[in-house]
Amino acid sequence: MFAAKNFFLTSFAGAPSSLEYLVVAGGGAGGGGTGGGGGAGGYLTGTTSPISVGVTYSITVGAGGSGNLNANGSAGSNSVLNGSGITTITSIGGGYGASSGNGGNGGSGGGSTGSSGALSGGTATSGQGNNGGGTPGIGTPYYPSGGGGGASAVGGAASGSTAGSGGVGSASSISGASVTYAGGGGGGTETSGGTPGSGGTGGGGNGANNTNGTSGTANTGGGGGGAGGGSGTVGGSGGSGIVIVRYPNTYKDAASTTGSPTFTNTGGYKIYKFTSSGSITF
Secondary structure (H helix, E strand, O other): OOOOOOOOOOOEOOOOOOEEEEEEOOOOOOOOOOEOOOOOOOEEEEEEOOOOOOOEEEEEOOOOOOOOEOOOOOOOOOEEEEOOOOOOEEEOOOOOOOEOOOOOOOOOOOOOOOOOOOOOOOOOOOOOOOOOOOOOOOOOOOOOOOOOOOOOOOOOOOEOOEOOOOOOOEEEOOOOOOEEEOOOOOOOEOOOOOEOOOOOOOOOOOOOEOOOOOOOOOOOOOOOOOOOOOOOOEOOOOOOOEEEEEEEOOEOOOOEEEOOOEEEEEOOEEEEEEOOOEEEEO
16 A cells, blocks of 8 residues: 655756747947937847757847047947857847037947938847937037937937937836836037937936936946037946846756846746846756
8 A cells, every 4th residue: 555645846857948038238328529329229029949958058248338538439239149959139239329519310229330420310220229310410509419219219319409319218027027128328419508318218328418428227228328518528338238038937947057147036937137148058
């Protein structure tokens, strides 16, 4: 006679069948001098499969672009999720805000560069963000600059005495709470009386008048704000990117990680949030 036993299945063996992901690149920096807002980092979210036991999936978190004195900002760096058997997911770094004594052009959300010297804003990578706003150019009072593109909206165009605001980012609940990422930076203005552009929701930095632009928020991919005041000012740096992956909590924890991701088990999911580059192995 065998004694009755209770068996409880706490997790499946092996890797989850798929991973949900959010991959946000580093935001572009705003232009110095009188500059356009930096574009938000590219924003990609979805599901990837198949996931395999013993495979190491590498994660690159892109840095934000650097602001420069009286010059174009630097573009943000790409964020990447990669591993054997899955399609590489690459979010493109946000485009820089251009610098000009006559108003800079807004950088592109998810673009490699902003446009410099043209009146139109930077062009975005399709499916990852939106274009930056343009500037009226020479002869316009206050020399307002365009805002950087965000994940959900184009950067505002400069008009009259008002610089363009940064484009709005996109919200994601992959971490267990709704967070907005990838807002564009606001444009700057040159002279007193002009109105600088506000940063887009999702970490975009504010544009400035007669001072340096505000930096984008770290780990949001927000674009940096454009500087104001002509010579002697620096555009705000772009915010660094982020990579988040999750899967149902019926599966085991990852066998190993590098890069010190934040781990949470909530809402039925195991969630790994990378704010610096690393890896995950099942």
